[in-house]
Amino acid sequence: MIIKSNKEIPASEITDPLIFKERRNIIKAALATMAAAVVDISPTWAEDNNSVWANLPKGDFSDDLLIPTPAESVKNYTNYYEFALNKQDPAKLAQNLRTDSWSVEISGEVEEPGNYYLEDILRQQTLQEHVYRFRCVEGWSMVVPWVGFSLAKLLKAVKPLSTARFVKFTAVHQPEIMPRQRSNAMLEWPYVEGLRIDEAMHPLTILAVGMYGDILPKQNGAPLRLVVPWKYGFKSIKAIVKIELLKKPPITSWSQFAPSEYGFYSNVNPAVAHPRWSQNSERQLGSSFFTPRRRTELFNGYGEQVASLYSGMDLRHFF
């Protein structure tokens, strides 16, 4: 006889997702050690199980309720116009980028300008995992567990002057490796982005060196990229080589290309449409055929943290 039971599993018996994840990590680590002891581990195995930063502490604004987008989707769907105008080819083409012995020039309105090796910067900073939403101006979005450190901490280390009101970021210029830089396609190269100093100093703003517990893939902006989760993705500049603190706002690449379409602020805002398309909803990468679009949130859901930066401003005008 089959006895059917309608009894629900009591909430107390459902494994906390955090504990579940922790257990899985422990099992994974144990498996990896065993495997390593027995056979030579293949590179893919190593990548999956011996991630560089497996159990980092979470950043203050990292959201545990967010489910990260499958890593493969994030790695194979990138806007990296220096390499290609489509989203697939950069995954292959970016592998030629030279990222070893990377240094970042920090200059402008600071007390201690200089050329800093990334290694030296990382030695001074504490890495954390930041699970953030990422919303592209094109109407798609993802959730990425970035590995990074606070930009504010780096800027404070070089002591900004009181005259520093804006921060300009410049990306790498390697035309011999980047085909679209070589052919001078679309934008003025190298790529430039900028933030107001209070936006740059905000604790949500990070510089990322990794994602999904591993070193940042080259197509996702290795070795060092900006992540500003409440702004459209193009603000989060990849492969940064220069950070300048300025008195005046820098001219940024996309707003130079089409000033009426891409503003300096580019805060995620469902109420302010792009001139050619709505920003009211977004398609989440990796979602199934039966999942409709998600409603886009003001400041990408980070309004509680950042709305005060823009109080009294007409967001339609300062788009």
Next chain:
Amino acid sequence: MNLQINNLRTKAIAVCLIPLFLLLIDIAFDNLGANRIQALHTRLGDWSLRFLCLTLAVTPVQIITKWRGLSDYRQILGLYAFFYGTLHVLAYLMIDHGLVWQMISIDIIESPYIWVGLLAYIIVLLLALTSSKWAKKLMGKNWKRLHRLIYIAAIAAVMHYFWQLKGNLAEPFFYSIIAFFLLGFRILVWIKNRQLNKIKVLDDRQTITLAEEQGKMPETIHNSTKH
């Protein structure tokens, strides 16, 4: 002979379904990439635009190659532009937006690139509805007038493609060149026909005057041109 043509028609109808078949395979094997819903959606739109271009290409190809039989396939090609266009619209409404009408209406109101796409689709829909021989007979001269709107549909469809891109303009540029050539060809033919008509009119007049001088005009015309 008739059987052979029918056979070819059946083959043509089947061949035009290959893109859909390949798309279904890609769906089944999860080959559509990270943004699978957009990929599905744009693939259908691409094929609608391609069939629209092929439909437009029938007359120029016919004139150049002097192969008359091609016009039999224009209707099939046009109906496939409508078929893939309809799937494109349905994918937008049902799959991308899950029929959430409030979200759909905001999206349409705020996106000018959708307006031109919608215009293209409405035209193609009207042409598909009136594509039968029966409708052609019934509508007489108006049929040709209505079906000339296909040019507006082609221009609107290319604009729809252009306007939704952040920056990558290579592919829509390719389509606009094709549309430009197809339209340009028609305009050239139209100009040439007009010139031919003018010469014909002139020729007729000359024959009339010549005939008049020689006093060989038929009675009716002779009377009306009496001085």
